[in-house]
Structures are given as C-alpha cells and as structure tokens.
Amino acid sequence: GAVVSQHPSRVICKSGTSVKIECRSLDFQATTMFWYRQFPKKSLMLMATSNEGSKATYEQGVEKDKFLINHASLTLSTLTVTSAHPEDSSFYICSARDPRTRLAGNNEQFFGPGTRLTVL
Amino acid sequence: DAKTTQPPSMDCAEGRAANLPCNHSTISGNEYVYWYRQIHSQGPQYIIHGLKNNETNEMASLIITEDRKSSTLILPHATLRDTAVYYCIVRVAGTSYDKVIFGPGTSLSVIP
Numbered sequence: 001g002a003v004v005s006q007h008p009s010r011v012i013c014k015s016g017t018s019v020k021i022e023c024r025s026l027d028f029q030a031t032t033m034f035w036y037r038q039f040p041k042k043s044l045m046l047m048a049t050s051n052e053g054s055k056a057t058y059e060q061g062v063e064k065d066k067f068l069i070n071h072a073s074l075t076l077s078t079l080t081v082t083s084a085h086p087e088d089s090s091f092y093i094c095s096a097r098d099p100r101t102r103l104a105g106n107n108e109q110f111f112g113p114g115t116r117l118t119v120l
Numbered sequence: 121d122a123k124t125t126q127p128p129s130m131d132c133a134e135g136r137a138a139n140l141p142c143n144h145s146t147i148s149g150n151e152y153v154y155w156y157r158q159i160h161s162q163g164p165q166y167i168i169h170g171l172k173n174n175e176t177n178e179m180a181s182l183i184i185t186e187d188r189k190s191s192t193l194i195l196p197h198a199t200l201r202d203t204a205v206y207y208c209i210v211r212v213a214g215t216s217y218d219k220v221i222f223g224p225g226t227s228l229s230v231i232p
Contacts, residue, residue: 004163034219043207044164044222093163095220109220111156111163 023094029074030096142208
C-alpha cells in the first residue's frame with residue numbers, strides 16, 4: 001500500500017515553544033490530508049482536514065490559531081503546535097487518501113506512524 | 121457517518137480465529153464498512169472494507185449480514201502480532217467527504 005511518513009517521530013519541548021510536525025506522502029500525491037490527536041488509552045480524534053493550496057478545515061473545538069496547518073505541496077502537510085503547553089502533549093497522527101484507490105472504487109486512507117509530543 | 125458499536129475488549133487464543141463484531145444498524149445504502157487496526161504506539165492500518173458482499177484479503181475476512189446492520193471481522197489464525205485496537209467505521213466511499221471518524225474500537229488481546 002501507499003506510504004505516509006511523519007517527522008519527527010518523537011519530540012520533547014519546553015512549554016511556550018512551537019513545534020512543527022511534517023506529514024509526507026511518499027509515493028503518491030495527496031490533495032487532502034488529515035490530522036488526528038490521540039491521548040493515552042483513547043481513540044483518535046480528528047483535528048482538521050488539510051487541503052492543498054487552500055485553508056485547512058478544523059473540527060469543532062479545535063483552535064486554528066493554536067494548531068496551524070499548512071499544505072503547501074501535494075506531498076507535504078505540516079502541523080505547527082504554537083506556544084505548546086503540557087496539555088498539548090499527545091500522539092499526533094496524519095493520514096492521506098491515495099486518489100488512485102479512489103478511482104478504483106476504494107477510499108482507503110493511509111496513516112503515518114505518528115509523532116509523540118511531550119511538552120515539559 | 122453512521123455510528124458503530126463494538127465490544128470494548130476481547131481475548132483470543134493464539135492460532136484460533138478471532139471474530140470481532142460490529143453493529144451499524146443505521147448504515148445508509150451508500151455507506152461502506154471499513155476496518156482499521158492500531159497496534160500500540162503506531163498509526164492505524166487499513167485492513168479491509170466492503171459494501172454488502174463478504175470480502176477476503178490476505179489479512180482478514182469481512183462478513184456483512186444481509187440487512188447490513190452488522191458485520192464481523194475474522195482473523196483466521198490470530199498471532200500475538202494481531203494484538204491491537206480494531207476500529208469498525210462506516211463511511212461513504214468515492215466522495216470528497218473522506219473523513220474517517222474513529223469510535224473507541226475493540227481492544228483485542230491474543231493470548232499465547
């Protein structure tokens with residue numbers, strides 16, 4: 001299947017700093033990517049939909065000024081956690097839909113390996 | 121997307137078939153049933169999906185009832201590496217509305 005990568009896999013930062021997480025589709029072009037957050041022993045929560053060349057669409061309750069999303073190319077979306085605080089510590093996961101599978105009648109999404117953010 | 125209900129946890133003996141149920145009684149005619157799994161501290165992995173016919177691939181089989189109100193994911197010979205949280209999701213396929221909304225899923229423990 002298609003491959004989605006994330007960088008970094010793990011980051012520790014001080015409170016008040018900003019952290020950027022990258023999501024890349026390695027062997028396909030993704031016009032749409034998705035960002036999720038997952039707290040320990042909880043399910044994934046969709047944060048926003050990242051659209052190439054346009055503004056991201058945020059889910060209700062997610063602060064767009066806190067979680068900046070940029071989708072500047074067809075293979076890269078970035079999530080920046082601004083002025084991070086300990087409560088932002090979480091596992092952040094991105095996903096992308098492979099348009100080739102959509103044409104085949106599938107709608108499979110491929111997920112990245114996740115980024116574990118710890119804010120001290 | 122229609123809501124689904126799954127048991128919170130299940131155990132399965134290694135080498136045996138793992139049968140994971142999912143109820144989706146409000147599924148619409150154009151909604152597919154998708155299954156993903158998440159091994160601890162990894163991103164979710166697609167397993168299989170179907171509309172109304174039973175489906176099989178190298179990972180699992182998907183059995184959908186005739187009324188489509190429920191389905192069962194079958195791992196034919198569970199191994200320890202199949203220990204994960206399994207998510208059943210119903211969603212419309214082939215549209216621009218591609219959000220995958222996760223419920224709590226079923227935590228499957230494969231026991232030696």
